[in-house]
Amino acid sequence: MSHSIFLKITLFFIITFITMGTGFNALYNQFNRDNDQRLQGEAQTLLLLLRQSVFLPAPIRKTFLVEHGYEITTPSPTLINTLENALTLIPKSYPEEIQDSMKEGRIRILKDDRNLYVYLAKATPPLLVVKPKAAEKSFLPEAVLIILLLSFLLFYLLIIKTVFPLKKLIHIIEKYGKEGEYTPIKTLKRDEIAQVANALDAAMHKNQSLMEARRLFLRNIMHELKTPITVGKLSLPFLKNGEEKSILERAFLRMEHLIQELVRIEQITSGMIAPEPKECDPIVLIHKAASLLFIKADTLEITSDGGLIEVDCDIFVTVFKNFIDNALKYSPDNKVRIVHEKGTITFINRGDPWPDGRTLESLTEPFSQNQSTQQGFGLGLYIIKSILDAHSLRLSHQFASGEHFFSIHFQHD
Numbered sequence: 001m002s003h004s005i006f007l008k009i010t011l012f013f014i015i016t017f018i019t020m021g022t023g024f025n026a027l028y029n030q031f032n033r034d035n036d037q038r039l040q041g042e043a044q045t046l047l048l049l050l051r052q053s054v055f056l057p058a059p060i061r062k063t064f065l066v067e068h069g070y071e072i073t074t075p076s077p078t079l080i081n082t083l084e085n086a087l088t089l090i091p092k093s094y095p096e097e098i099q100d101s102m103k104e105g106r107i108r109i110l111k112d113d114r115n116l117y118v119y120l121a122k123a124t125p126p127l128l129v130v131k132p133k134a135a136e137k138s139f140l141p142e143a144v145l146i147i148l149l150l151s152f153l154l155f156y157l158l159i160i161k162t163v164f165p166l167k168k169l170i171h172i173i174e175k176y177g178k179e180g181e182y183t184p185i186k187t188l189k190r191d192e193i194a195q196v197a198n199a200l201d202a203a204m205h206k207n208q209s210l211m212e213a214r215r216l217f218l219r220n221i222m223h224e225l226k227t228p229i230t231v232g233k234l235s236l237p238f239l240k241n242g243e244e245k246s247i248l249e250r251a252f253l254r255m256e257h258l259i260q261e262l263v264r265i266e267q268i269t270s271g272m273i274a275p276e277p278k279e280c281d282p283i284v285l286i287h288k289a290a291s292l293l294f295i296k297a298d299t300l301e302i303t304s305d306g307g308l309i310e311v312d313c314d315i316f317v318t319v320f321k322n323f324i325d326n327a328l329k330y331s332p333d334n335k336v337r338i339v340h341e342k343g344t345i346t347f348i349n350r351g352d353p354w355p356d357g358r359t360l361e362s363l364t365e366p367f368s369q370n371q372s373t374q375q376g377f378g379l380g381l382y383i384i385k386s387i388l389d390a391h392s393l394r395l396s397h398q399f400a401s402g403e404h405f406f407s408i409h410f411q412h413d
Contacts, residue, residue: 005163013156020148028141035137039116040091042134043109046070046118047098050129065129075119075128083110083117086135111135165193169200182208218266222259229255254292275312275390282309282320282340289321293328300324304340309410311391319387322380323347323406330404343411351404360397 049068053061062072086109090102101107110117116134120127165187172183186201187194233252239245283304290300309316327336327349337348354363364385388395388408398405 005166006160009156009159009163013152017152020152024141024145024148028145031141036087039086039109039111039135040093042116042131043086043118044091044094046116046129046131047094047107050118050120051098069131071130071132073128073130075126079128080110080119083112083119085109086111086116162191162193165197169193169197173200176204218263222263225255225259229259250294257292275315275387277310277312277391279308279310280313280316282307282316282345285313285317286320286324286338288317289324292317292321293325295324295328299328299335301335301337302340303338305342307340307343309345311393315387319384319408322384326380327404327406344407344409346405346407348403348405350402353399360395364395 049065049070053064056064065072090099092099094102098107102109106120106122108119108121110119112135114133114136116131118129118131120129169185172185176182182204184201185197185204187197229252232248236245236249236252239248283302286300286302324336324347327347328334330351331349333350335349339346339348364381385395394409396407396409398407
């Protein structure tokens with residue numbers, strides 16, 4: 001989850017949002033401080049004009065203030081109670097007599113949403129001087145914030161919408177890997193994700209075609225193999241009983257078994273079906289594998305701790321058969337030792353070391369060959385590795401004291 005691109009994008013936008021909010025809050029506080037200073041200046045100007053007009057007769061004073069853009073009204077308790085203080089602190093820049101009057105409450109500087117007021121509470125009669133629209137605040141910061149937030153959110157949603165098809169691609173790929181079900185994902189869009197989707201769609205379509213061609217090929221080749229076997233089996237009753245007839249019967253039975261085995265191996269290695277594990281006696285499976293190879297009883301030396309293994313028993317006969325067959329190809333004494341202990345089955349045979357550059361990984365590739373003998377491992381180890389992978393089992397190899405050790409590990413390290 002920590003590697004999710006959606007999570008990273010979301011975290012990036014959250015961090016950016018917090019940073020932007022912090023910056024805007026600092027700017028908003030500065031805006032309020034500037035506004036307070038502006039009100040202080042407006043109030044100071046008004047107070048200075050009032051001080052100039054204090055000796056003027058009332059009618060002339062009113063005219064004087066009106067000429068300077070102020071209004072004069074008689075204060076009412078109802079109006080005064082609706083107003084709030086315009087200044088949080090008494091500015092030290094004000095003249096001392098004005099500061100004293102404000103401390104004593106003889107002068108109060110008030111405001112509402114629009115106007116600035118200077119209330120002369122001790123004047124005779126009490127006087128309320130109004131500076132219209134002086135307290136109006138600009139809504140530009142709030143408007144900018146809302147526009148930025150909406151733009152930011154819209155941009156985030158657009159990015160998520162653009163990247164969201166990745167989730168669909170992941171789901172389709174996982175489904176295709178598990179079930180082999182092909183779901184077309186071609187799109188007419190032109191962005192990079194659409195290009196990936198179209199390329200993947202083309203690859204999946206091609207792979208699907210190859211799989212279908214392989215199924216048809218296997219079906220045809222199995223049919224072609226079964227036909228001569230069936231003809232041969234039908235001819236057996238016309239032969240006299242004897243060693244030759246017995247050999248042919250066993251050969252035909254083995255060929256039928258091999259065909260069925262090949263079909264099931266192909267289905268498992270291609271992922272069409274999953275193994276069906278159950279508890280098996282590995283010694284029984286080894287003997288079945290040996291019987292398919294028509295080898296002598298003294299060819300194998302088997303040591304076992306008596307434990308069982310949990311695998312697809314029918315398929316594992318093929319694994320053991322290929323191990324024994326490969327071991328016999330390269331064993332100068334035509335002997336194979338098989339040791340089963342502590343959750344590991346090891347096939348041991350004498351032989352020469354592999355040439356430089358040869359590894360277990362390279363030899364488990366299809367049609368790999370041992371260049372020193374040209375006999376080749378062919379598909380043997382590839383089939384073994386494919387079946388072990390389908391069972392989530394590990395294969396290892398060691399060479400020591402002139403012997404090769406191929407081990408199947410049934411217990412995870």
